Amino acid sequence: MSVMDGLQQKLQQQLSCIYNDVDIDISVPALAAQLIDIMRITEYCQVPEPFVNHWSEKDIIMITYGDSVIQQGERPLTTLAQFIDSYLSCINAVHILPFFPYSSDDGFSVIDYSSVNEGLGSWADISAIASKRRLMSDLVINHCSSRSLWFENFCKGEGVGHDYFFTAEPDDDLSAVVRPRTSTLLRPTETPSGTQHVWCTFSHDQVDFDFRNPQVLIEFVRIIRQYLDAGVSIFRLDAVAFLWKIVGNKSINLPQTHEVIRLLRTLIEHAQQDVIIITETNIPNTQNLTYFGNANEAHCIYNFSLPPLLINSLITGSCLYLKRWLMSMPPAQDGTTYFNFIASHDGIGLRPAEGLLEEDEIDTLVDTMKQFGGQISSRTTEDGLQKPYEMNIALFDALQGTTKGKDQWGMQRFVCAHTIMLALEGIPGIYIHSLLGTRNDYQKLANTSHNRAINRHRWDLNQLTEQLNDANSDHSQVLTELTNLINIRTQQIAFHPNATQFTLHLGLQLFGFWRQSRNRKQSIFCISNVSDQITDLRINELNLIIAEHWVDLLSGQPIEDITQTMQLQPYQTVWISNVRI
Incomplete structure (x- = not known):
């Protein structure tokens, strides 16, 4: 099967799921072909490789x-x-x-x-x-x-957009609708076919x-x-x-x-x-x-x-x-x-x-x-x-x-x-x-x-x-x-978006987690004092590998003794790493 045939087939399956309970005035194959044409996808396109990360630790x-x-x-x-x-x-x-x-x-x-x-x-x-x-x-x-042209055409009952908006009736059961606003859901709008009640999830200026x-x-x-x-x-x-x-x-x-x-x-x-x-x-x-x-x-x-x-x-x-x-x-x-x-x-x-x-x-x-x-x-x-x-x-x-x-x-x-x-x-x-x-x-x-x-x-x-x-x-x-x-x-x-992460258990005043790079070469222990009190961090609770050299990336200070207790000032964070890149 060619790339285009595979794409056409996949889109048809997705469109069939979307419009399963809806009568539409275009065939699913024709709609899929039109979408491909609009996106200018050609036979020379590559099949997308799944499970690929299009980001790195450098992305902010x-x-x-x-x-x-x-x-x-x-x-x-x-x-x-x-x-x-x-x-x-x-x-x-x-x-x-x-x-x-x-x-x-x-x-x-x-x-x-x-x-x-x-x-x-x-x-x-x-x-x-x-x-x-x-x-x-x-x-x-x-x-x-x-105020869009589409909604103006809805109000006129003709032109592009005249049938783009969702309407319901005031006596419909809308009690279950979940939305983040206190305004009324339906907006009465006069059209050539009478009063239409337009669905507005957010405000009456935002028509759905x-x-x-x-x-x-x-x-x-x-x-x-x-x-x-x-x-x-x-x-x-x-x-x-x-x-x-x-x-x-x-x-x-x-x-x-x-x-x-x-x-x-x-x-x-x-x-x-x-x-x-x-x-x-x-x-x-x-x-x-x-x-x-x-x-x-x-x-x-x-x-x-x-x-x-x-x-x-x-x-x-x-x-x-x-x-x-x-x-x-x-x-x-x-x-x-x-x-x-x-x-x-x-x-x-x-x-x-x-x-x-x-x-x-x-x-x-x-x-x-x-x-x-x-x-x-x-x-x-x-x-x-x-x-x-x-x-x-x-x-x-x-x-x-x-x-x-x-x-x-x-x-x-x-x-x-x-x-x-x-x-x-x-x-x-x-x-x-x-x-x-x-x-x-x-x-x-x-x-x-x-x-x-x-x-x-x-x-x-x-x-x-x-x-x-x-x-x-x-x-x-x-x-x-x-x-x-x-x-x-x-x-x-170790801060790659998909690098390993585990939560540490250091009490309630210290919030900590461990990150490890995907190649396992770098580990970072990220620990923050979330309180307004000086709090002790017992380094030995982190199980640092004794053969590694450890440093706090934020202060630049090396961790000379992995059995020591470090005092974290209010809201201080340490990023303790075995590698300084």
């Missing part, structure tokens, strides 16, 4: 908006590119959050997927960034803006697509092809867990959703084998893990449980829950890995902590974040109750103290959080405002009345460079510390 992804750093009279994407080159050369990949024309939600309500927001720059600017670093782009696949219509799938495959041509090599599938809807169902994590992701992966990897798919599924941990499939779905999944659990450890001084979770996490098989982060443009999600943190722990965590200036966003449960959904706060402020209140250890605690995250199995993602030590933006919060705005500051380049050139400023110290950590991390083969 920075998360940023296109206008997180601005300079008067210059396109923000140009400013961003120059700033990265000047100050963030340690970063080899960048996730530019939605850079398209939009109407709300800071870019996630897309008006036109095929254009770059003129206020940011052009496709040439996007491609210029992609020419120097791996570029990650959002594929906002669940919904679009109510109806993937039962294969034309919607065709449109997104066209979009993917355009992004590949522009240099995008990592696709973040935004809110993809909600993609397929069934009235009377929870309408989350449905089998058809998983099959759509598998189909998109099949197309993408035949077009360009080293492209990565990351699914953004802010849901309980066990559900999140299913998006790996059998190494045939997402290449990476967000480690959404890490931020709340790590912050909980650092404000309580106990790693109990963090350690339990890490012990329960399955090692990612080759061809898959975790995407680790502790801060992003969104808040710190609490749903991924459900079942991992006790309710009273979550309550304490929420109360502490409020004391540090954070906002709390809620969702409506299936019982109609309001429940905290995410904590909105800058990470630097979130870690300025403990449950006892603010203290003098904020900087050390903040750096400790990153030493833990950078050493864990997976690819690290660091928010630009973490790299810069940005604080809560109360002015933006007041101006927008949106809780998430508190962590979406926009820096003026001149003011930022003034801060970064002042060695005494928090911003300069943070960037220096994190740059040093990244430079050390990226030189260690």
Whole structure:
């Protein structure tokens, strides 16, 4: 069987699974052929090799908006590119959050997927960034803006998009639907055929697509092809867990959703084998893990449980829950890995902590974040109750103290959080405002009345460079510390995203794990004091091999006596390695 015949057959099987219960106006073979044609896959393509890791220990992804750093009279994407080159050369990949024309939600309500927001720059600017670093782009696949041409045509009842949106009836049983918002699910919309009630998982400006219509799938495959041509090599599938809807169902994590992701992966990897798919599924941990499939779905999944659990450890001084979770996490098989982060443009999600943190722990965590200036966003449960959904706060402020209140250890605690995250199995993602030590933006919060705005500051380049050139400023110290950590991390083969990881048992104040390189030549014992007390680390509990030479990679200090007891200062981390690369 030829490569093309095999691809055609595989796509037909996937499409048959997706549309098994749907009458579509195109034959499955014809649809498969059309998708192949759109992706420009030819008979000369290679069969993708399974279980291949398209990443290494050198990969660090920075998360940023296109206008997180601005300079008067210059396109923000140009400013961003120059700033990265000047100050963030340690970063080899960048996730530019939605850079398209939009109407709300800071870019996630897309008006036109095929254009770059003129206020940011052009496709040439996007491609210029992609020419120097791996570029990650959002594929906002669940919904679009109510101001898009597609939705305008839906309202007119004619033209491209008039049948792209999911509707239901007000008297349908929608009580089981799971969603992260408190607004009403259905949006009444006048059309030539009468009032239609459009499904809106997130807001009434974000109208959900109806993937039962294969034309919607065709449109997104066209979009993917355009992004590949522009240099995008990592696709973040935004809110993809909600993609397929069934009235009377929870309408989350449905089998058809998983099959759509598998189909998109099949197309993408035949077009360009080293492209990565990351699914953004802010849901309980066990559900999140299913998006790996059998190494045939997402290449990476967000480690959404890490931020709340790590912050909980650092404000309580106990790693109990963090350690339990890490012990329960399955090692990612080759061809898959975790995407680790502790801060992003969104808040710190609490749903991924459900079942991992006790309710009273979550309550304490929420109360502490409020004391540090954070906002709390809620969702409506299936019982109609309001429940905290995410904590909105800058990470630097979130870690300025403990449950006892603010203290003098904020900087050390903040750096400790990153030493833990950078050493864990997976690819690290660091928010630009973490790299810069940005604080809560109360002015933006007041101006927008949106809780998430508190962590979406926009820096003026001149003011930022003034801060970064002042060695005494928090911003300069943070960037220096994190740059040093990244430079050390990226030189260690034991920090390959798929290198072996085992959890250590060193009590509740010391959080530790062991990494071993895939060739077994390097071991690193990563141990952090998560408390505000000086804590003893008994080196002999690590079972270091006496014939090896050991060194703390972070301080450069050799471990002369493997029977010694080392005192770890509050929030100090050691990376004890037998090889210094």
